[in-house]
Amino acid sequence: MFFRKILYALTIIIYSVSVAYPMSKGDSIDKYAAIVMDANTGRTLYQKNSNAKRYPASLTKMMTLYMFFEALQTGRIFRNTLIPISAYAASRPPTRLGFNPGQTIAAETAAKALIAKSANDVAAAIGEYLGGSEKNFARMMTKKARRLGMMNTNFINASGLPDPQNYSTARDIAILSLALRKHFPHQYRLFNTTQFKFHNKIIAGHNKLIKSMDGVDGIKTGYTRMSGFNLASSRRQGEKSIVAVVMGGKSAFSRDAHMAALLEHYMVQASDVKTLVASRMPAFGKVEHMPIPIPVAKAPLLLTEEIVAIPLAKNMISDHEHDSALLTALTSERAVPSAAADAINEIIIKNPPIPTYKAKNSVHSAIMPSIEMVPIFVENEKKRWVIQIASLPTQSEADRILDKASGSVRAVLANAESYTQYFKQGEAHYYRARFSGFPSKQAAWNACSQLKKVRFSCYALKE
Known part of the structure; x- marks a missing residue:
């Protein structure tokens, strides 16, 4: 513990000194992104x-692990399930364990290999095992991302190996970090893995902050x-809890130092009371270039053709389903760097900060205001049409009807x-089942017309 504290102190000291020396021109300036979120309230403390x-690079494996943990939770696989290594999986470029085709790896060891060794x-073997092929598994990953509220993410493989179509955002990775913590509290402990044993060898992990900083319990490097x-990092101190994501660091050391400084600075500002923040987006000083719709809650539309959900008692809603409210709220709020945080940002990027805004209407979940679909603000952006086929009392029921509709038309x-x-x-919880991406009202109506022919309820609306 003594050496751990010394290492952490040195990291912060060296970081503080490094801020005085500007980075060289072109070093990761166009790659940098960061966010810090309060896990208790959903409030964005810094972005x-x-x-x-x-x-995302190997942060992609966080979604691979989400899918993997879901399979464990539902009994599709078990801790000792042997996952086969195909010739394709064995041929993936480093980092890798170095299998020969036909070998196997136990499920729990596979999870540790993704977390510690990356x-x-x-990753490819897991994708093939759960999806039939890595390509199909990547489609499943993207679909799951949408359902978690990660509206600006696309996966093309299970590992994060370079591909222009494998992309995400710092905010989406933060949402995924929280989903992993909350939906899989038992399996999430694996993210604290710093080394594991494989074929009688001890293999060390890449996440140095787990050892060097008190309260850090994961999550993933890339x-x-x-x-x-x-x-992506998670830190807990007492009742306070935050997650943070740093992308585009110029070195592993500067990235870790930057993350340590963010975690240290913003833990002080974090709340020790669990609430649920829901907020309309403020006007902001700088428009970002990804016009992706962001889901936020609102009172239901009571149409005669809509499937009406029967209210459930609060204790009948699982934590997994209820936490979708937090993930939805997270995507609806922005905060930006304060003057006190400007120095922290200099280690990787020297762009001036954009104005600071505080969230409005922050309330406890018991009096959470209604929410609606709100797009990220982009000048002259045209609204797109969506269709809704149901409102149902659980996430799993909504997922099932979406899958059924997808297969029918x-x-x-x-x-x-x-x-x-x-x-x-x-006191009732609902999940709207929707499809987005229709360029016009007519296209949305046409889709509804086809769905109604196969006995689905459907109506169209603008996002």
Whole structure:
């Protein structure tokens, strides 16, 4: 513990000194993005370029692990399930464990290999095992991302190996970090893995902050030349809890130092009371370039053709389903760097901060105001049409009807994105089942017409 504290102190001291020396021109300036979120309230404590398109590198494996943990939770696989390594998986470039085709790896060891070693061969093997092929598994990952509220993310593989179509944002990765913590509290402990044993060898992990900083319990590192040095972190102190994401660092050390400074500075500002923040977006001083719709809750539209949900008692809603409200709220709020945080940002980027705004209407979940679909503000952006086919009492029911609809009218929904939208009315919880991506009212109406022919309720609305 003594050496751990010394290492952490040195990290902060060296970081503070490094702020005085500007980075060289072109070093990761166009790759940098960061966000810090209060896990108790959903409030954004700090952000820079948090909705800008970035390459996640091995942070992609966080979604691979989400899908993996979901399979464990539902009994599709078990801790000792042997996952086969195909010739394709064995051929993935480093970092890897180095399998021969036909070998196997136990499920729990596979999870540790993704977390600590960031093994690309294991990621591909998991993708093939759960999705039939890595390509299909990547589609499943993207679909899951949408349903978690990650509206600006697309996955093309299970590992994060370089591909222009494998992208995300700092905010989306923060949402995923919180989802992993909240939906899989038992499996999440694996993110604290700093080393694991494989074939009688001890393999050390890459996440140095777990050892060097008190309260850090994960989550994941990532690096490619395309992305720069990335890190998602989670820290808890007493009743306070925050998650943070740094993308585009110029080195592993500067990334870790930057993250340590963010975690130290913003833990002080975090709340020790669990609430649920819901807020309309303020006007902001700088428009970011990714016009992606963001789901936020609102009172239901009572149409005669809509499937009406029967209210459930509060204790009948699982934590997994209820937490979707927090994830939805997270995507609705922006905060930006304060003057006190400017120095922290200099280690990676020297752009001036944009104005600071405080969230309005922050309330406890018991009096959470109604919410609506709100797009990230972009000048002259045209609204897109969506269709809604149901409002149901659980996330799983909404997912099932979306899957059923997708399979019933494949041609009509081929280019549409399915997602669910949480809302609460009184003590009842609901999940709207929707498809987005229709360029016109007529296109949305046409889709509804086809769905009604196969006995689905449907109506169209603008986002």
